[in-house]
Amino acid sequence: MFQQLGVIGCGLMGGSFALAMKKAGLVKRVVGYSKSPSTTKQAKKLGVIDVAAESALLAVSGSDIVLIAVPVSATESTLKAIRHLVNPGVLFMDVGSTKCDVIEAARRALGERAASFVPCHPIAGKESGGVQHADATLYEGRQVILTPQPFTNPQLVQLATDVWSALGTTVLKMRPHNHDAAFAAVSHLPHLLAFAYFQAIAEQPAARDYLSLAGPGFRDFTRIAAGEPSVWRDILLANKHEVLAQSKRFRTMLDQLEALIETGDAAALEAALRPIAEGRAAWNLPSLPAVPPGRPAAK
Amino acid sequence: MFQQLGVIGCGLMGGSFALAMKKAGLVKRVVGYSKSPSTTKQAKKLGVIDVAAESALLAVSGSDIVLIAVPVSATESTLKAIRHLVNPGVLFMDVGSTKCDVIEAARRALGERAASFVPCHPIAGKESGGVQHADATLYEGRQVILTPQPFTNPQLVQLATDVWSALGTTVLKMRPHNHDAAFAAVSHLPHLLAFAYFQAIAEQPAARDYLSLAGPGFRDFTRIAAGEPSVWRDILLANKHEVLAQSKRFRTMLDQLEALIETGDAAALEAALRPIAEGRAAWNLPSLPAVPPGRPAAK
Numbered sequence: 001m002f003q004q005l006g007v008i009g010c011g012l013m014g015g016s017f018a019l020a021m022k023k024a025g026l027v028k029r030v031v032g033y034s035k036s037p038s039t040t041k042q043a044k045k046l047g048v049i050d051v052a053a054e055s056a057l058l059a060v061s062g063s064d065i066v067l068i069a070v071p072v073s074a075t076e077s078t079l080k081a082i083r084h085l086v087n088p089g090v091l092f093m094d095v096g097s098t099k100c101d102v103i104e105a106a107r108r109a110l111g112e113r114a115a116s117f118v119p120c121h122p123i124a125g126k127e128s129g130g131v132q133h134a135d136a137t138l139y140e141g142r143q144v145i146l147t148p149q150p151f152t153n154p155q156l157v158q159l160a161t162d163v164w165s166a167l168g169t170t171v172l173k174m175r176p177h178n179h180d181a182a183f184a185a186v187s188h189l190p191h192l193l194a195f196a197y198f199q200a201i202a203e204q205p206a207a208r209d210y211l212s213l214a215g216p217g218f219r220d221f222t223r224i225a226a227g228e229p230s231v232w233r234d235i236l237l238a239n240k241h242e243v244l245a246q247s248k249r250f251r252t253m254l255d256q257l258e259a260l261i262e263t264g265d266a267a268a269l270e271a272a273l274r275p276i277a278e279g280r281a282a283w284n285l286p287s288l289p290a291v292p293p294g295r296p297a298a299k
Numbered sequence: 300m301f302q303q304l305g306v307i308g309c310g311l312m313g314g315s316f317a318l319a320m321k322k323a324g325l326v327k328r329v330v331g332y333s334k335s336p337s338t339t340k341q342a343k344k345l346g347v348i349d350v351a352a353e354s355a356l357l358a359v360s361g362s363d364i365v366l367i368a369v370p371v372s373a374t375e376s377t378l379k380a381i382r383h384l385v386n387p388g389v390l391f392m393d394v395g396s397t398k399c400d401v402i403e404a405a406r407r408a409l410g411e412r413a414a415s416f417v418p419c420h421p422i423a424g425k426e427s428g429g430v431q432h433a434d435a436t437l438y439e440g441r442q443v444i445l446t447p448q449p450f451t452n453p454q455l456v457q458l459a460t461d462v463w464s465a466l467g468t469t470v471l472k473m474r475p476h477n478h479d480a481a482f483a484a485v486s487h488l489p490h491l492l493a494f495a496y497f498q499a500i501a502e503q504p505a506a507r508d509y510l511s512l513a514g515p516g517f518r519d520f521t522r523i524a525a526g527e528p529s530v531w532r533d534i535l536l537a538n539k540h541e542v543l544a545q546s547k548r549f550r551t552m553l554d555q556l557e558a559l560i561e562t563g564d565a566a567a568l569e570a571a572l573r574p575i576a577e578g579r580a581a582w583n584l585p586s587l588p589a590v591p592p593g594r595p596a597a598k
Contacts, residue, residue, distance in 0.1 A: 073565070123514050143512070178505075185500050186513035190520040192560075193496060196553040199575045201484050204548070206477075212585055213442070214485035215422050219584045220519040221489040226579040229572035233565055240560045247557060249503070251550075254495040258546060261491075261539045266372070266532055273528035276498045280525040285518045286511055 001025070006063035007032040008056045008078055010043035012126060013095045014069030015134025018048050020167045023136040033059035034131075035070075043131045060085040065093075065163070072096040073234040079109035079117070086113040091156050091163070093120045097183060097231075099147040099176040101238040115153045118160040121145040121179065122169065129228050140168035143286070147176040184242030189250060191232055192243060194225040300324070305362035306331040307355045307377055309342035311425060312394045313368030314433025317347050319466045322435040332358035333430075334369075342430045359384040364392075364462070371395040372533040378408035378416070385412040390455050390462070392419045396482060396530075398446040398475040400537040414452045417459040420444040420478065421468065428527050439467035442585065446475040483541030488549060490531055491542060493524040 005021055007014045010032040021027040032049030033056050034040045040052045053059035060066050060082045070078050075094060079086070086092060096102045099119050106114045124142040126133055144164045148157045161171045174182070201210055236243055260269040304320055306313045309331040320326040331348030332355050333339045339351045352358035359365050359381045369377050374393060378385070385391060395401045398418050405413045423441040425432055443463040447456045460470045473481070500509055535542055559568040 123512065145512075178508075182505070182509045182512050185503070185505075185509045186517045190496065190517060192556060193492060193553070194520060195572055195575050196556050197489065197492060197549055198579050199571075200545070200549040200552040202575070202578050203552075204484070206481070206484075209477075210481050210484045211582055213422065213444075213481050214582075214584070216584065217523045218485045218489060220522050221493060222579055222582075223519050224516045226576050229569050229576050232572055232576075233569040236560050236568065237563055237565055240563070244557060244560065246499070247553070250496055250499040253499040253502075254492070254546070257491060257495050258543060261535050261543065264536055264539070266536055269535065270528050270532040272498075273494055273531055276494050276501070277525050277528050277531075279501050280497050280521055283510055283513075283521075285513070285515065 002027045002065045004028065004063040005030045006059040006066040007049060007069065008059055008066065009069035010034045010039055010049060010131050011069060012129045012131070012133050014067055015043055015048040015131040016136065016138035017067050017069065019134055019136035020139055024166055026163065026166060027065070031059050031063060039131055046131060048131055048134050056081045057085060063090065065091045068092065068094045071230055071234045072098055072102055072238050075102050076105035076109050079106055083110055083113060086110055086116050088116055088153065090116055091159050092117045093160055095120060095122055097121060097235050098238040099179045103147065103149060103176050115151055116156060118152060118156050119147045119176065120160060142169050144169045144171050145179055146171060146173050147179050148173065180239050181242050184239050184246045188235055188239055188243045189246040191224050191227055192236060192247065193250070194222050198222045198225040301326045301364045303327065303362045304329045305358040305365040306348060306368065307358055307365065308368035309333045309338055309348060309430050310368060311428045311430070311432050313366055314342055314347040314430040315435065315437035316366050316368065318433055318435035319438055323465055325462065325465060326364070330358050330362060338430055345430060347430055347433050355380045356384060362389065364390045367391065367393045370529055370533045371397055371401055371537050374401050375404035375408050378405055382409055382412060385409055385415050387415060387452065389415055390458050391416045392459055394419060394421055396420060396534050397537040398478045402446065402448060402475050414450055415455060417451060417455050418446045418475065419459060441468050443468045443470050444478055445470060445472050446478050447472065479538050480541050483538050483545045487534055487538055487542045488545040490523050490526055491535060491546065492549070493521050497521045497524040
């Protein structure tokens with residue numbers, strides 16, 4: 001049981017964490033701060049936080065657990081603003097979708113105090129951001145990746161693991177580079193491709209007609225092209241080397257399929273498509289049993 | 300009210316049409332033929348067809364309406380097999396996803412008799428094909444594109460319009476070239492990209508780990524990569540010029556976004572992503588009011 005949770009960034013991710021912690025009975029009081037005063041005010045009004053702080057530092061003051069849920073590009077400035085209160089024994093976590101850059105930011109901003117910072121990436125979200133969509137069950141049954149460093153306080157890594165497990169998530173540990181490579185492959189590149197594809201259609205003279213004929217396949221393929229631009233700007237830039245490397249692999253495969261189409265080799269094209277279709281049909285969203293909050297999650 | 304519907308190809312599309320026609324009370328009797336005798340047998344067993352024919356020609360014999368629901372590459376050989384019974388006054392339709400190639404096939408196979416053939420593309424389907432998934436409501440509330448030619452019998456075009464309308468669809472007429480260009484953009488290219496993307500991930504050494512971390516965005520983005528390989532082989536080859544032209548546009552847009560990522564221009568990248576995200580958020584699947592079968596569809 002924590003005495004006080006400090007949330008910096010009371011949006012979907014931070015607000016949902018606050019609600020989940022309260023629902024699980026893991027915290028007495030939540031103090032929140034957002035860059036936009038109207039967000040902090042709304043979070044208070046919605047009961048997501050108990051106390052609205054006027055600065056990030058004031059949200060940290062008196063907290064024994066702190067969640068930083070800001071766009072990844074704001075991580076460094078946020079940590080700099082609170083560094084004087086980043087003390088041993090207080091658990092600091094983030095929710096960023098990229099980890100190498102966040103760890104570098106923590107090192108630069110905190111120096112030795114970075115030992116109290118446990119880098120986290122909960123694999124959860126919604127199309128619609130903002131505190132008004134905060135949801136106590138957002139993290140239930142999902143995965144959370146921790147990317148601790150050799151200098152990270154192991155007791156705080158264990159504490160972070162226990163907290164996320166108690167919220168009904170499955171906790172995995174990865175090296176930051178492996179994390180960023182994996183998410184470039186399965187998340188960041190698809191977003192880039194969906195953005196590029198939607199715009200390539202939308203800027204054509206006949207776009208209006210085309211879009212009126214699009215069906216469920218188009219709807220699902222482009223759903224992620226509605227992602228929040230500031231969030232995806234940050235992710236694509238923070239993880240650019242991995243994203244561009246994955247894009248190169250994708251282009252090579254596209255070249256190969258297009259070559260088969262170009263030459264009209266029906267048998268070879270079908271032979272290329274069949275294992276893909278079978279592979280995708282065999283894949284399922286990793287579904288994790290929802291665990292009642294307050295109990296340890298199944299491994 | 301038709302006396303007899305002949306269905307050539309008793310799979311998902313053909314079987315669903317048969318069920319829908321019966322449900323709407325538009326036909327007395329359905330005679331079906333599939334290349335695979337086991338499919339024809341199963342269609343009979345499931346009540347999708349009333350009589351199993353032993354050849355395409357026998358399915359046409361005595362029919363006053365005929366649906367050809369075979370892979371587009373089999374259209375020409377199918378029409379050749381039945382050409383002696385392609386008589387004026389009998390409505391012949393297909394359900395192919397490409398239209399220029401189907402029309403060429405009809406001209407070659409039927410000559411002047413092609414007047415009785417009304418090229419159709421109902422925008423409907425399911426991930427799972429086969430007669431066992433045939434569904435009387437598959438077409439309800441969906442769009443059907445007709446691409447009649449100057450030589451097509453206008454009375455049969457009207458009859459085809461009435462039939463599809465009575466099944467609860469909205470009927471649109473387009474030129475075949477415009478149809479193929481539009482569907483290359485909103486359907487065929489996304490399939491090609493999803494195939495290429497899924498395989499580019501699946502063939503990496505760490506694929507198993509990556510796929511275990513993939514989330515709902517990945518699931519939706521790659522859903523269409525499970526499409527039936529023989530169907531997509533045919534579509535991608537039949538419409539290759541349009542598909543490759545659309546792919547080129549896509550690559551140009553991907554180049555532009557990657558250049559912004561490469562140079563790290565955060566403001567320009569966000570400025571590029573914002574209208575895309577807003578455009579996609581504003582787009583909705585054209586939803587057509589479901590019309591009770593038997594009544595004309597709303598325009």
